Amino acid sequence: MTKLVKNIDKILVTGGSGFIGSNFIRYISSHYPELQIINLDKITYAGNPENLRDIEDNPQYTFVRGDICNPKVVEDVCRKGPQAIVNFAAETHVDRSIGSPEDFLKTDVYGTYILLEAARKHNLRRFVHISTDEVYGEAEDAPSTEDSPLYPKSPYAASKAGADRLAWAYFATYGTPVVIGRCANNYGPCQYPEKLIPLLITNAIEDKPLPIYGDGKNVRDWIYVEDHCRALELLLFTEGIEGEAFNIGASEEHPNLEVAEIILNILGKPRSLLTYVNDRPGHVRRHAVAADKIKAALGWQAAMPFPEGMEHTINWYIKRPEWWRKIKTGAYLEYYRQHYGQLHHSNK
Numbered sequence: 001m002t003k004l005v006k007n008i009d010k011i012l013v014t015g016g017s018g019f020i021g022s023n024f025i026r027y028i029s030s031h032y033p034e035l036q037i038i039n040l041d042k043i044t045y046a047g048n049p050e051n052l053r054d055i056e057d058n059p060q061y062t063f064v065r066g067d068i069c070n071p072k073v074v075e076d077v078c079r080k081g082p083q084a085i086v087n088f089a090a091e092t093h094v095d096r097s098i099g100s101p102e103d104f105l106k107t108d109v110y111g112t113y114i115l116l117e118a119a120r121k122h123n124l125r126r127f128v129h130i131s132t133d134e135v136y137g138e139a140e141d142a143p144s145t146e147d148s149p150l151y152p153k154s155p156y157a158a159s160k161a162g163a164d165r166l167a168w169a170y171f172a173t174y175g176t177p178v179v180i181g182r183c184a185n186n187y188g189p190c191q192y193p194e195k196l197i198p199l200l201i202t203n204a205i206e207d208k209p210l211p212i213y214g215d216g217k218n219v220r221d222w223i224y225v226e227d228h229c230r231a232l233e234l235l236l237f238t239e240g241i242e243g244e245a246f247n248i249g250a251s252e253e254h255p256n257l258e259v260a261e262i263i264l265n266i267l268g269k270p271r272s273l274l275t276y277v278n279d280r281p282g283h284v285r286r287h288a289v290a291a292d293k294i295k296a297a298l299g300w301q302a303a304m305p306f307p308e309g310m311e312h313t314i315n316w317y318i319k320r321p322e323w324w325r326k327i328k329t330g331a332y333l334e335y336y337r338q339h340y341g342q343l344h345h346s347n348k
């Protein structure tokens with residue numbers, strides 16, 4: 001039985017209009033109808049008000065458009081009285097961080113600092129920081145544990161590693177009640193179609209090429225987004241885990257090519273759509289996490305098997321073409337042409 005951190009009736013969620021944040025807000029609002037939720041989101045290219053359209057009129061939910069890097073904005077929302085922060089806000093796409101790292105350093109590191117300062121000033125009861133398994137770099141011989149060294153390989157991963165350690169330093173130095181989640185690759189509804197799975201699903205639906213970096217044998221450890229949200233619920237409400245970092249993962253390691261083939265099979269599309277393109281610089285060969293700590297300490301485990309999660313996800317994109325077709329226009333197409341247009345393509 002989970003012990004609840006007492007007196008949390010209002011939380012500040014940052015980046016709640018993105019993929020995981022919106023799934024988290026929907027999950028937490030339906031399980032805790034008394035909880036007040038403030039969503040502070042800048043609405044970057046990846047933030048999408050459509051993700052929470054169904055709950056925007058819910059009286060427990062308040063949306064504030066703003067930047068976590070702006071101390072005044074953060075102070076104003078903290079004056080609304082949240083007792084906890086759940087920090088999702090970040091620039092999140094590894095490829096974009098290779099092209100232009102600056103926004104990653106600003107939001108992921110400096111923005112986290114502004115939030116930690118606010119948590120310290122307002123004596124908040126919990127600061128859940130959403131880190132990532134990217135902080136470990138390569139999982140060469142075995143899945144990374146919480147004690148593995150941090151060797152981030154991209155500007156995104158390095159920014160997240162900086163934020164992860166800064167959050168812990170606030171715990172060590174000021175006693176800020178920080179808890180850190182380091183999750184593996186998420187998939188599910190509302191994921192922006194620049195990331196592998198929604199990109200391949202939506203391209204396959206449109207009979208467009210499926211770009212595969214390198215030899216397609218890089219491995220990622222996939223987790224259904226709602227399983228991540230249930231883990232974060234525990235990190236938010238469990239007493240006595242301040243200062244701890246927890247890996248979150250479902251031990252579903254799959255090479256990218258296998259993921260692409262699953263998508264083609266479910267959609268009944270030909271293998272000829274697979275298109276090999278130049279590799280990502282610094283491309284991590286294998287990300288994988290051991291989630292033994294959160295299983296033993298908090299009784300969490302993933303519930304969604306990968307094949308079933310993929311069926312659900314693909315069905316969601318089939319049923320919601322207006323959601324992704326609206327995104328795949330304008331600036332998205334420009335990014336796509338710029339990024340994939342430069343890459344050498346081959347069908348072999």
Ligand code: NAD
Pocket residue numbers: 014015016017018019020021040041042043044045046047048066067068069087088089090091092093107111130131132133160182183184185186187192
């Ligand atoms: P996303 O890109 O879909 O959403 C990010 C959200 O943050 C967007 O709504 C965006 O508008 C908002 N945002 C960006 N900069 C902001 C700023 N300066 N101020 C306020 N809001 C801002 O990302 P996601 O995939 O949902 O990831 C959420 C968090 O989870 C990130 O911290 C990411 O590093 C982490 N994470 C993601 C994965 C994954 O597989 N997607 C895995 C592990 C950890």
Ligand code: DAU
Pocket residue numbers: 092093094095132133134183184185186194195196197199211212213214218219220256280287
């Ligand atoms: O591990 C957690 C991380 O997972 C999160 O912290 C990041 O925010 C999230 O973006 C994700 O990072 P990845 O780089 O693993 O995700 P992405 O979807 O970009 O790529 C997954 C794999 O697919 C990776 O090996 C690169 C490959 N890929 C990706 C794209 C976009 C391709 O082969 N082709 C592509 O077009």
